[in-house]
Amino acid sequence: MKAFFRIALLITAVAFSAATTLQAQRVVKGTVYRDGEPAAGITVEVHRGGTMLTGFDGQYELEAHEKSKWIKFTYINDTKKLDIDDKQGNVFDFAWSGEIPSGDEEEETGEVVLKTAEELINEQDRDFMNTYSLYNEYYKQENYESALPHWKTVFNKYPKSIKNVYIQGAKIYDHFIENAETPEEREKYIDQLMKIYDKRVKYFGEKGYVLGRKATDFLDYKLNTDTPPEGEALKETMKKGYEWLNQSIEEQQTETELPIFVLMMQTTRSLFKLGEIPKETVVRNFDKCNNLLNTIKSEAEEDKKLEDITKVQAYIEEIFGSSGAADCEALISIFQPQYEENKEDAEFIKSMLRRLGDANCDESQLFAQATERLYELEPSAEAAFNMARRYVQRDETERAKKYYQEAMDQETDDDLLAKYYYEYAYFIFAKENALSEARSYARKALDINSDYCEALMLIGDIYVSASNSFGDDAFDKASVFWLAVDYFERARRAGQDCAIDASQKVSTYRKYFPNKEEAFFRDVQEGDSYKVGGWINETTTARF
Structure with a gap:
C-alpha cells in the first residue's frame, strides 16, 4: 500500500510538472533600464508566470503563460506595469526612468580591442x-x-x-x-x-567594491551642490544610491569598506523619512550592518582597526536610534536584562543611555533608573547631562537647566560639549522661546564643529520663529527668511544627517522671501549684501 502511494505521488508530481510545462508555452525576456543604464534590483513579475530580481546587467528571462497579460516591475515600494496582452513577440525592454538607450553611445562605436x-x-x-x-x-x-x-x-x-x-x-x-x-x-x-x-x-x-565607490561619489556629488534635487528627484537620487550600496554590501559582506556601512544607514534613514521604505527595512538593514561589523571585529587583529570598527558601530547605532524607526519597546526589551547584569558598569550604562536617548526613549523607566545609577557611580559631565534630560521629560525646567549647566561646565571632550550646547540651546528655545540665548548656545556648538548640521538647523528654526515679531514692517519680517534659508542651506551641505529635512525647509521658507516690489522701495537689488539688524545682527544676500 505504501508503495502504491509513493507511485501515485510520483505520478501526480510528474503529471503536474508536465501540465506546467504545457501551460508555460512562452518565455519573455528583456532589459530594464534606469536613466539609460541597465537597472539592478528591480523585481520583475509576469502575470501567470515567474518572478525574479534583475542583476547588474538589468536583464530578466521568465516563463510566462500564453495568456499572460502584463509584466510588473517593482523597485523598493514603487511598481510599474507593462501591458503585453496585445503585443507581439517575447522581448520587452522597459525604461523605469529615462529612455531605452538607442545603442549608439560613443563608447560602443569604433574598433574595440x-x-x-x-x-x-x-x-x-x-x-x-x-x-x-x-x-x-x-x-x-x-x-x-x-x-x-x-x-x-x-x-x-x-x-x-x-x-x-x-x-x-x-x-x-x-x-x-x-x-x-x-x-x-x-x-x-x-x-x-x-x-x-x-x-x-x-x-x-570587483563589483561589490566598485559599487560602493560608485554610490559614494554619486550621493556626494548629487547632494552636495548649490542646486540639490528636491521632491521626486531627491527620492530617485536616494533610491539609486541605496540600490548600489545594498548590492555592494551583499557582494562584499565582511570585506565591505567601513564607510559604506555608515552611508548605507544614512541613506536608509533618509528614505524612511521620505516615506519610501518601511520601518521593518530600517531595522533589517541595521541588523545586517551591525552583524557584519561584529564579525569583522571578531576577526580584526590590529588595535587601530578595532577602534575604527567601534566608532562605525557607534555611529550607525546613533543613526538607527535617531531614524524614528527604532521602537522603544523593542530597545528596552533588549537593554533591560543587560542593565540588570551591568548595573555596576558605568561605561555600559553610558552607552545604553546614549542609544536610548538617540531613539527618544528617555521617558522610559529604564532610562530614569539608569540615569540615577550613573550619577551615583560617576557624577560626571555625561551623568549630569542625562539627569538634565530626565528632568526635561518631567517638565522640571529649572532642575534641568541646573544639570545642563553642570554638564557644560565639566565636559572636556569637544564632541560631547558641542552636543550639550546644542541640546541646551534646543531646550531653552522649545521650553522658553529664549531666541537670542538659544542662538548663543547653538553658536557655541558651531564654534567647536562648524558642520554641526543640527545646530545650523536650529538657528534656521530660531530665525523662522523670530520673523513674526521682528522689525517694523513686512519687509523686515520677510528679510529674516533670507538668513533662515542660509542656515538650512549650510545644514544641507554639511552632510546626509540633515540633508532631507534641510532641503524641505529650504523649499518651504524661500517662498517667504521679500518680493521685488518691496525691495525696490528699499533700494535693494538681487545679489546685494543686506544687514538684518536688531538682536539678529547678521548679513545675508538679497534674492527673490
Whole structure:
C-alpha cells in the first residue's frame, strides 16, 4: 500500500510538472533600464508566470503563460506595469526612468580591442603604447584637459588593457565635476563618471567594491551642490544610491569598506523619512550592518582597526536610534536584562543611555533608573547631562537647566560639549522661546564643529520663529527668511544627517522671501549684501 502511494505521488508530481510545462508555452525576456543604464534590483513579475530580481546587467528571462497579460516591475515600494496582452513577440525592454538607450553611445562605436596592456605591449601595438603614454604623462602633470582625449581613446578602444584607466579616469572626472561651470555640465560629467564605474565592473570585476565607490561619489556629488534635487528627484537620487550600496554590501559582506556601512544607514534613514521604505527595512538593514561589523571585529587583529570598527558601530547605532524607526519597546526589551547584569558598569550604562536617548526613549523607566545609577557611580559631565534630560521629560525646567549647566561646565571632550550646547540651546528655545540665548548656545556648538548640521538647523528654526515679531514692517519680517534659508542651506551641505529635512525647509521658507516690489522701495537689488539688524545682527544676500 505504501508503495502504491509513493507511485501515485510520483505520478501526480510528474503529471503536474508536465501540465506546467504545457501551460508555460512562452518565455519573455528583456532589459530594464534606469536613466539609460541597465537597472539592478528591480523585481520583475509576469502575470501567470515567474518572478525574479534583475542583476547588474538589468536583464530578466521568465516563463510566462500564453495568456499572460502584463509584466510588473517593482523597485523598493514603487511598481510599474507593462501591458503585453496585445503585443507581439517575447522581448520587452522597459525604461523605469529615462529612455531605452538607442545603442549608439560613443563608447560602443569604433574598433574595440579586448587585450591586456601586457599583451598589447608584447605585440608592440604602437597606437596603444603611444596613446597611453601621452595620457599618462599629462595625467601625472595633473593636466587633465590635455589628458582627456588620449584617455578617451584608451577607455573606448582598449577597455580591458589596464585597471588604472578606470581609477585615473574617475579622478579626471572628479576634477571636471568640481570645476564645472554650469549645472548641466556638472550633470554630464557625473553621468560619465558613473559609466566609468560600470565599465570597470564589466572588464575588471570587483563589483561589490566598485559599487560602493560608485554610490559614494554619486550621493556626494548629487547632494552636495548649490542646486540639490528636491521632491521626486531627491527620492530617485536616494533610491539609486541605496540600490548600489545594498548590492555592494551583499557582494562584499565582511570585506565591505567601513564607510559604506555608515552611508548605507544614512541613506536608509533618509528614505524612511521620505516615506519610501518601511520601518521593518530600517531595522533589517541595521541588523545586517551591525552583524557584519561584529564579525569583522571578531576577526580584526590590529588595535587601530578595532577602534575604527567601534566608532562605525557607534555611529550607525546613533543613526538607527535617531531614524524614528527604532521602537522603544523593542530597545528596552533588549537593554533591560543587560542593565540588570551591568548595573555596576558605568561605561555600559553610558552607552545604553546614549542609544536610548538617540531613539527618544528617555521617558522610559529604564532610562530614569539608569540615569540615577550613573550619577551615583560617576557624577560626571555625561551623568549630569542625562539627569538634565530626565528632568526635561518631567517638565522640571529649572532642575534641568541646573544639570545642563553642570554638564557644560565639566565636559572636556569637544564632541560631547558641542552636543550639550546644542541640546541646551534646543531646550531653552522649545521650553522658553529664549531666541537670542538659544542662538548663543547653538553658536557655541558651531564654534567647536562648524558642520554641526543640527545646530545650523536650529538657528534656521530660531530665525523662522523670530520673523513674526521682528522689525517694523513686512519687509523686515520677510528679510529674516533670507538668513533662515542660509542656515538650512549650510545644514544641507554639511552632510546626509540633515540633508532631507534641510532641503524641505529650504523649499518651504524661500517662498517667504521679500518680493521685488518691496525691495525696490528699499533700494535693494538681487545679489546685494543686506544687514538684518536688531538682536539678529547678521548679513545675508538679497534674492527673490
